[in-house]
Amino acid sequence: MITRKIIVRLIVGFLLTACGAFASEPASERGIGIEGDVKITLNRSDYLPKALDDRTPLILRIEEITPSSDGRFVYDFHYIGFESGPHRLSDYLVNPDGSPAMEVGELTVNVMSILPQDHTGKLNSYVPRVIPWFGGYRVMMMVLGVLWILGLLAFLWFGRRKKSEIVVTEELPPPSYAERMQPLVESAASGELSASGQAELERLMTGYWREKLSLPEQRMAESLAAIKRNPEAGALLLALERWLHRPGGASHQEIAGLLEPYRHMTVAPEEAGS
Amino acid sequence: MNDTNHNFVQAVRDRVGEVVVGQDVVVERMMIALLTGGHLLLLGVPGTAKTLLVNSVAKAVDLQFSRVQFTIDMLPSDIIGSELLDQATGKFSTHQGPVFTNLLLADEINRAAPKVQSALLEAMQERKVTIGNESYQLPIPFLVIATQNPIEQAGTFELPEAQLDRFMLCHRLNYPTADQEEEVLRRQLSMGLKHMKGGAMPKTAFDMIGGEPVCRVEDLVEAMEKVQSVHVSEVFMKHCVELVRLTREHSAIELGCSPRAGLSIVQAARARAFVMGRDYVVPEDLFELAEDVVLHRIRLSYEALAEGRRPEKVLEELLQKLG
Numbered sequence: 001m002i003t004r005k006i007i008v009r010l011i012v013g014f015l016l017t018a019c020g021a022f023a024s025e026p027a028s029e030r031g032i033g034i035e036g037d038v039k040i041t042l043n044r045s046d047y048l049p050k051a052l053d054d055r056t057p058l059i060l061r062i063e064e065i066t067p068s069s070d071g072r073f074v075y076d077f078h079y080i081g082f083e084s085g086p087h088r089l090s091d092y093l094v095n096p097d098g099s100p101a102m103e104v105g106e107l108t109v110n111v112m113s114i115l116p117q118d119h120t121g122k123l124n125s126y127v128p129r130v131i132p133w134f135g136g137y138r139v140m141m142m143v144l145g146v147l148w149i150l151g152l153l154a155f156l157w158f159g160r161r162k163k164s165e166i167v168v169t170e171e172l173p174p175p176s177y178a179e180r181m182q183p184l185v186e187s188a189a190s191g192e193l194s195a196s197g198q199a200e201l202e203r204l205m206t207g208y209w210r211e212k213l214s215l216p217e218q219r220m221a222e223s224l225a226a227i228k229r230n231p232e233a234g235a236l237l238l239a240l241e242r243w244l245h246r247p248g249g250a251s252h253q254e255i256a257g258l259l260e261p262y263r264h265m266t267v268a269p270e271e272a273g274s
Numbered sequence: 275m276n277d278t279n280h281n282f283v284q285a286v287r288d289r290v291g292e293v294v295v296g297q298d299v300v301v302e303r304m305m306i307a308l309l310t311g312g313h314l315l316l317l318g319v320p321g322t323a324k325t326l327l328v329n330s331v332a333k334a335v336d337l338q339f340s341r342v343q344f345t346i347d348m349l350p351s352d353i354i355g356s357e358l359l360d361q362a363t364g365k366f367s368t369h370q371g372p373v374f375t376n377l378l379l380a381d382e383i384n385r386a387a388p389k390v391q392s393a394l395l396e397a398m399q400e401r402k403v404t405i406g407n408e409s410y411q412l413p414i415p416f417l418v419i420a421t422q423n424p425i426e427q428a429g430t431f432e433l434p435e436a437q438l439d440r441f442m443l444c445h446r447l448n449y450p451t452a453d454q455e456e457e458v459l460r461r462q463l464s465m466g467l468k469h470m471k472g473g474a475m476p477k478t479a480f481d482m483i484g485g486e487p488v489c490r491v492e493d494l495v496e497a498m499e500k501v502q503s504v505h506v507s508e509v510f511m512k513h514c515v516e517l518v519r520l521t522r523e524h525s526a527i528e529l530g531c532s533p534r535a536g537l538s539i540v541q542a543a544r545a546r547a548f549v550m551g552r553d554y555v556v557p558e559d560l561f562e563l564a565e566d567v568v569l570h571r572i573r574l575s576y577e578a579l580a581e582g583r584r585p586e587k588v589l590e591e592l593l594q595k596l597g
Contacts, residue, residue: 199512202557206597220593221561228558241556247505 035080037063040089040107045073047093047101057083058109060092081111177208178262185262188255198244205240205262209233236261282497283549285488289334293482294323295461296454303445303566304331304419306545308494309501312442312538313398313418315383315570322447324421325381326479332377335494336487338413340372341379344386346429350393354403368405373397376413376491380420384430394418395437415494435529435573442538443563444570497548504544505554513560513596514539520592521568526578527588531571538567557597564593 045065052059063076081087089107094100131137184201187193193201209227218226228234239258243250250258283305290301300316304327307314316324325341332339342353355371372378373394380394397403401412420441422433438444450458465477514536522530543559550559569585578588 195508196512199509199516202509203513203595203597206557207594210597219561219590220564220597221558224558224561224597244509245505245507245556246554 035078037076037078040075040077041068041072042075042104043072046096047075047104048096050092050094050100052092057081057085058087058092058111060089060109079109081109084111084113086110177204177211180204181208181262185259189259191252191255202240202244205237209237282489282493286331286334289485289488290327290330293330293479294327295457296450297323297327297447300327300445300447301331302546302549303443304328305549306542306563307417307419307443308335308415309498309545309548310442310541311415311417311498312541313420313440315438315441315444316419316421316447317424317444318421318447319425319449320423322449323479324447325379326483328377328379328419329480330483332379333483334488336490337376337415337494339377339379340375341381342372343381344383344390346385346387348386348390350390353390353394354397355405357406366406368408368410370405370410371403373403374410374412376415376417378416378418380418382423383420384422384433386431388431391431391433391437395440398440415491415498435571438570439532439534441570442542443566445566501545501548503553504547506540506544507554510543510555510557510560511540513557514543517560517564517568517592517596520595521572524588524592526574526583527572528575528578529573531568535567535571539563542567561593561597565589 045067047062049060049062059080059082061078063078065076066074068074087109089109090101090104093104181201181204184193184197184204187197188201206224206227209230210223213227213230213233215223215226224237227237236258239250239254243255243258286305287298287301294301303314306312308331316327318324329339329341351371353371354373355369357366358369359365360367383391383394386394393403397412398418401414401416402409403412404410424446449455461479461482465479465482467474468477468481517539518531518533518536521527521535524530539560540555542563543555546559546563547553547555565586568589572585572589574583574585574588
């Protein structure tokens with residue numbers, strides 16, 4: 001069985017030699033591999049493949065039989081060779097009545113092996129080879145490593161920012177609540193602040209007191225309540241609510257009085273940038 | 275603000291307080307819903323007195339009250355009513371469903387199939403229902419207070435955003451404080467037994483709802499008129515519009531608020547100002563009500579949810595831009 005499997009791995013030569021009276025094809029040698037197909041013209045069309053057992057050195061199948069123009073028949077054979085050497089075609093074909101197809105003559109099939117004649121069919125054992133210092137894997141890896149280091153150095157060298165190109169850009173802090181409130185407070189004091197400006201002013205004032213009182217992270221409703229509890233902030237915020245939300249609003253004097261603390265507000269250094 | 279009207283609010287609160295311990299904010303929200311005719315959705319785990327609260331308020335104001343426990347096999351006709359064949363006369367007569375009331379408690383609304391939810395929400399929006407070929411006006415005032423359990427989701431149908439938008443307020447109930455829970459236990463201990471037809475059983479808080487209503491529907495209507503006269507400044511409206519617009523522009527929010535949210539904030543703020551004894555609204559009303567008005571109307575993006583962001587936190591970010 002092992003021998004068969006090894007032979008299956010061979011490149012099989014399939015040689016047909018026309019030497020019978022019924023065969024019209026001249027003998028020809030074909031390198032056809034493990035499996036292959038070949039066409040042979042025979043005088044009759046009723047040859048059948050012979051039943052084979054599992055020890056057969058060759059499997060031969062008839063794929064198709066077609067009549068040719070000269071009144072004979074072209075057989076398409078498909079073959080698989082398991083053992084090297086000559087195989088007679090008549091050993092693999094039978095007549096319709098089951099008798100051997102002796103009239104096919106001495107047509108033979110030669111299956112050629114590429115293994116040496118003395119090969120026992122055993123696999124060769126693996127013998128590791130010593131990798132040479134020069135040439136081969138080690139040198140290739142060293143070359144690649146050197147190239148990688150050189151590439152990295154080149155990348156760092158050419159990718160560095162030149163001193164002359166470094167521009168120190170100091171990011172300006174965003175305006176503080178006090179800075180943003182100033183123009184709105186001035187507009188309000190002069191009575192020219194629109195409803196949108198008033199809404200913005202109220203938001204900024206709430207934010208200003210939230211920040212000034214350093215209120216913890218909490219819901220806005222709770223922050224607002226905390227601001228209102230503060231004596232200074234609460235009074236100003238309630239006055240702001242009366243001005244902006246109460247029907248009738250507030251008089252010019254009341255508005256001026258409300259805005260007075262915010263007009264002279266100084267921006268503390270730590271406050272800037274908030 | 276007229277003291278008489280403020281007394282109306284206090285009287286209802288006191289009456290509810292006789293039965294329900296704590297939950298002042300929920301009572302305030304229910305008063306806001308009553309005074310504006312807006313519908314209220316209560317989200318809370320079982321046992322936080324949602325049904326008891328609605329019962330108490332309905333009895334305190336002398337309103338017609340119906341309760342419907344929503345289930346998966348309900349039909350729209352179970353809510354709005356249907357036409358019945360009178361075999362004696364051979365004619366159809368209309369049977370009006372539980373929706374024909376002043377105050378409807380839709381308990382566990384998310385347990386009903388979407389077609390039942392739709393039938394109710396249509397009634398909420400149009401305040402009329404059609405049975406057969408006839409349209410019927412619902413009683414005025416008409417208010418739906420729906421409850422939903424936020425934890426148990428098996429076998430429920432989540433209300434879609436378009437339907438949630440119909441609720442003016444969606445309030446999330448919290449557990450009572452330790453002191454309040456102790457008071458609940460103390461009250462329970464002193465309730466005693468209820469005797470009936472020779473039998474007896476321990477009384478519950480529902481048995482404590484009773485007595486004459488503290489005010490009539492006429493008082494409620496008068497208070498509603500007062501609410502409509504509460505002053506809303508230009509500046510306040512700008513704050514409301516700004517908040518609504520911010521919900522549409524925030525990167526973490528996929529679906530922002532509809533214009534109806536702005537209307538709801540203004541209406542609810544008016545009622546809250548009335549409840550607080552003011553005749554004008556202030557930003558405090560906006561900040562207090564924002565969570566109940568806005569949260570159920572926004573939907574966070576998939577990315578924001580994947581990052582573990584909570585709608586409450588996103589809303590707080592928006593509110594901090596307003597103050």
